[in-house]
Amino acid sequence: MSTTVIIDEQELRNRIKSTALKNITREESQRAYDKWAPNYVQDLLQHGYSSHIAVCKTLCENVPKDKRNCVRVLDVGAGTGLVAKKLRDEGFTNIDALDPSESMLNQAKKDNLYNQYIVKYITGSPLDIPENSYDVITGSGIFVEEAHVPCEAIKEMIRLVKPGGTIVLICRCNLIGPGDPYEKLPPLMAKMEKDKKWTLVSRSSWTRYYMNNDAIVWCYKVL
Numbered sequence: 001m002s003t004t005v006i007i008d009e010q011e012l013r014n015r016i017k018s019t020a021l022k023n024i025t026r027e028e029s030q031r032a033y034d035k036w037a038p039n040y041v042q043d044l045l046q047h048g049y050s051s052h053i054a055v056c057k058t059l060c061e062n063v064p065k066d067k068r069n070c071v072r073v074l075d076v077g078a079g080t081g082l083v084a085k086k087l088r089d090e091g092f093t094n095i096d097a098l099d100p101s102e103s104m105l106n107q108a109k110k111d112n113l114y115n116q117y118i119v120k121y122i123t124g125s126p127l128d129i130p131e132n133s134y135d136v137i138t139g140s141g142i143f144v145e146e147a148h149v150p151c152e153a154i155k156e157m158i159r160l161v162k163p164g165g166t167i168v169l170i171c172r173c174n175l176i177g178p179g180d181p182y183e184k185l186p187p188l189m190a191k192m193e194k195d196k197k198w199t200l201v202s203r204s205s206w207t208r209y210y211m212n213n214d215a216i217v218w219c220y221k222v223l
Contacts, residue, residue: 051170054206054217055140056086059168062201062219063136068092071135074160076122077142077149081108087138088113096134098122124152132162143171143182151185158197161222167198170217172209189218198222 063071068091075083078097087095097114099105100121108114120127122142137157142149157167175182192198198220209215 049209050206051140051209051215052082052086054170054209054215055083055138055168056090058202058204058217058219059087059092059136059138059166060090062166062168063092065091069094072096072133073136073138074098074134075114076137076139076153076157078108078114079104079141081111081113083138083140084108084113085111122153122156123150124155126156126159129160131159134161135165137161137165137167139167139169141170143169143175143185145175145181151182151188154185154188154192155197158192158222163222165222166201167220167222168217169220170206170209170215172213172215173205174213176216189220193220196223 060068071092071094073087073092073095075081075087075095076098078084078099079101081097084095084097095114096116096118097105097108098118098120100119102119105114105117105119109117118129137160139149139157142153154167154169161167171182171185174180176185177183189200193200201219201221202217203219204217206215206217
């Protein structure tokens with residue numbers, strides 16, 4: 001019989017940092033995720049991780065119940081499928097996963113959470129996915145220390161979503177201030193709006209993203 005191992009907050013921070021240490025390569029980061037994959041969900045949920053809940057709640061506020069089984073969703077940074085589990089509970093059924101860690105996606109496969117499992121790293125450069133392929137993109141837990149996913153990735157997200165489609169993103173408040181890893185993210189979001197690539201639908205605070213970290217949740221409509 002399996003036993004749940006309780007880890008303290010410092011150990012959780014250590015595990016998170018192992019995936020995002022300064023000057024490590026993407027490959028080294030993914031090896032850390034591979035090692036963590038079997039215990040990833042239980043470790044985060046033990047400490048109140050709720051990013052997936054915030055993203056799902058925001059998306060549900062913008063997609064009517066009677067349309068949820070019709071929209072095609074790409075879950076960027078899908079990991080083990082926390083977002084997909086919540087979305088399926090709310091009536092979304094056509095969900096694809098995008099994540100560079102095959103080990104994390106293999107955990108999601110055990111629960112049959114996605115239609116497609118795309119092992120790719122998202123940047124500002126085009127993926128081999130046609131433009132306007134999706135109605136919705138979600139990004140939960142993708143913006144972390146040492147800039148795992150670059151700010152410019154929002155340009156690729158916009159390319160992949162159909163006009164009129166929705167993008168929901170979340171980022172911890174302590175990552176977007178002056179000198180922080182994602183200080184350029186809000187200005188780039190604003191530039192994309194000025195350039196009429198998307199328009200802001202909502203921007204809301206989410207308390208206790210995990211442990212004592214608060215976050216900002218954005219919902220954008222692609223133009």
